Amino acid sequence: xxxxxxxxxxxxxxxxxxxxxxxxxxxxxxxxxxxxxxxxxxxxxxxxxxxxxxxxxxxxxxxxxxxxxxxxxxxxxxxxxxxxxxxxxxxxxxxxxxxxxxxxxxxxxxxxxxxxxxxxxxxxxxxxxxxxxxxxxxxxxxxxxxxxxxxxxxxxxxxxxxxxxxxxxxxxxxxxxxxxxxxxxxxxxxxxxxxxxxxxxxxxxxxxxxxxxxxxxxxxxxxxxxxxxxxxxxxxxxxxxxxxxxxxxxxxxxxxxxxxxxxxxxxxxxxxxxxxxxxxxxxxxxxxxxxxxx
Amino acid sequence: xxxxxxxxxxxxxxxxxxxxxxxxxxxxxxxxxxxxxxxxxxxxxxxxxxxxxxxxxxxxxxxxxxxxxxxxxxxxxxxxxxxxxxxxxxxxxxxxxxxxxxxxxxxxxxxxxxxxxxxxxxxxxxxxxxxxxxxxxxxxxxxxxxxxxxxxxxxxxxxxxxxxxxxxxxxxxxxxxxxxxxxxxxxxxxxxxxxxxxxxxxxxxxxxxxxxxxxxxxxxxxxxxxxxxxxxxxxxxxxxxxxxxxxxxxxxxxxxxxxxxxxxxxxxxxxxxxxxxxxxxxxxxxxxxxxxxx
Numbered sequence: 320x321x322x323x324x325x326x327x328x329x330x331x332x333x334x335x336x337x338x339x340x341x342x343x344x345x346x347x348x349x350x351x352x353x354x355x356x357x358x359x360x361x362x363x364x365x366x367x368x369x370x371x372x373x374x375x376x377x378x379x380x381x382x383x384x385x386x387x388x389x390x391x392x393x394x395x396x397x398x399x400x401x402x403x404x405x406x407x408x409x410x411x412x413x414x415x416x417x418x419x420x421x422x423x424x425x426x427x428x429x430x431x432x433x434x435x436x437x438x439x440x441x442x443x444x445x446x447x448x449x450x451x452x453x454x455x456x457x458x459x460x461x462x463x464x465x466x467x468x469x470x471x472x473x474x475x476x477x478x479x480x481x482x483x484x485x486x487x488x489x490x491x492x493x494x495x496x497x498x499x500x501x502x503x504x505x506x507x508x509x510x511x512x513x514x515x516x517x518x519x520x521x522x523x524x525x526x527x528x529x530x531x532x533x534x535x536x537x538x539x540x541x542x543x544x545x546x547x548x549x550x551x552x553x554x555x556x557x558x559x560x561x562x563x564x565x566x567x568x569x570x571x572x573x574x575x576x577x578x579x580x581x582x583x584x585x586x587x588x589x590x591x592x593x594x595x596x597x598x599x600x601x602x603x604x605x606x607x608x609x610x611x612x613x
Numbered sequence: 614x615x616x617x618x619x620x621x622x623x624x625x626x627x628x629x630x631x632x633x634x635x636x637x638x639x640x641x642x643x644x645x646x647x648x649x650x651x652x653x654x655x656x657x658x659x660x661x662x663x664x665x666x667x668x669x670x671x672x673x674x675x676x677x678x679x680x681x682x683x684x685x686x687x688x689x690x691x692x693x694x695x696x697x698x699x700x701x702x703x704x705x706x707x708x709x710x711x712x713x714x715x716x717x718x719x720x721x722x723x724x725x726x727x728x729x730x731x732x733x734x735x736x737x738x739x740x741x742x743x744x745x746x747x748x749x750x751x752x753x754x755x756x757x758x759x760x761x762x763x764x765x766x767x768x769x770x771x772x773x774x775x776x777x778x779x780x781x782x783x784x785x786x787x788x789x790x791x792x793x794x795x796x797x798x799x800x801x802x803x804x805x806x807x808x809x810x811x812x813x814x815x816x817x818x819x820x821x822x823x824x825x826x827x828x829x830x831x832x833x834x835x836x837x838x839x840x841x842x843x844x845x846x847x848x849x850x851x852x853x854x855x856x857x858x859x860x861x862x863x864x865x866x867x868x869x870x871x872x873x874x875x876x877x878x879x880x881x882x883x884x885x886x887x888x889x890x891x892x893x894x895x896x897x898x899x900x901x902x903x904x905x906x907x
Contacts (some may be wrong), residue, residue, distance in 0.1 A: 458824070464772075479821070498824040498828070505802050507874065518871050520787075535792045536831060539828065559765070581802050609872070
């Protein structure tokens, strides 16, 4: 059993997602030690009782369950595999859970390196966004050893509501890629539909009343199309992060020799959008870009 | 008020959709006169009390509310604008409701021709498929004059559950195009995700558990991805009909000078699929085609 009495949780990366997730674990009574690049982001957690550490190495020295939620695969590599990283400096029999959306290949590499040091690694990326993190309703997709997943399940239960073991190391990341691949093409279709509605003289909000609950229905149509119509391009999910994810998926697809015409198109359109300086917008800004091109 | 005592409904086109829709109207007590190209398809309705007519002209001579649910825009043109069609042979003050998915341009032409003969035309395509037709839960998207829509609302209520007036003549068809545009790109994304899941060694059904209720969620992912996985390519919605719809949308988009890269890609992929003899499969067969190309 994983109890607050016998375990100490380390949390690395306190962005919008990580902060909410760490808070849930702290509120469940676990001692939590935190590290994040920008120290101010840890303040609210420290006030709630978390302990500050000066580096991933220091987190690893104190905690036996270490969770990371950082930005890019390069950050994940540094945190786990760097000289001052977790695997080089952590304790044997520690549990290492990377929840960043990162590459399946790197997840496998971390798993293998951890094993050599008698540590247990899981790749466990999430979907559900800042709201899912805040409300502890994330979908958590897990790769690694089944018995390690079983052991860590009580921790996942604190931050998510759909928690599924997907298979060997890397499978969590591969599953997240399936999620992003599905979203990518759908964003194009939703953007095109709203543009078509406007150009043909329809009221797009009235159109949504007709189409959003039937065969055209999707999360993106219900949640992002209204923001497109209102001209609200604030990030729920950043274009720069979506691009990172699509590039990982395309890279993996190339290795497997899968053609992905829809994903390829989406990556091109979003790259164009980033190139005109929109990378810090939400993904629904695709509509704006495609609309202005018309 | 539209009552069964003072109105007679004509129904033209008794395919899978039309037959269910006409049955609901008949069951509500309206006298119904029917015509369809293949007479046997009318048998069950005639047994329920519908009257058989030998042509659209004969339907028009008897009914004052005429509904059509035929195949292609060329069929719609013949039924309404042909020498032996409804407008040339119908009664003034009749209501003409085309529920076929057809072109916005033709809808406008029928509206104008009808008006010249003191008839009232609506374009009212539907979504919801054979099941929506059977259960009277169709989404009906209506273009034409608002007061004509208001008058016909009780008829729509017999066959649908989401009934929305979208604007002037052609607006129903334009709204249906928005529906199909949204679906088109999403079908690519869903197919690619399932292919990626399989090639990367995941169990695609387990992947669906993780991704189908979050931001990647859609009607297609919940309803068609499981059929892809099972290898069930029976038509819910025929590829040949989807191609017709996408070509109408592309044609309209060209007129409006809108670029539609996602829709263009989907039309190409489905055209390839039709060219290898798969046009009578369901739209989920896109997965099969894309998978075999890998």
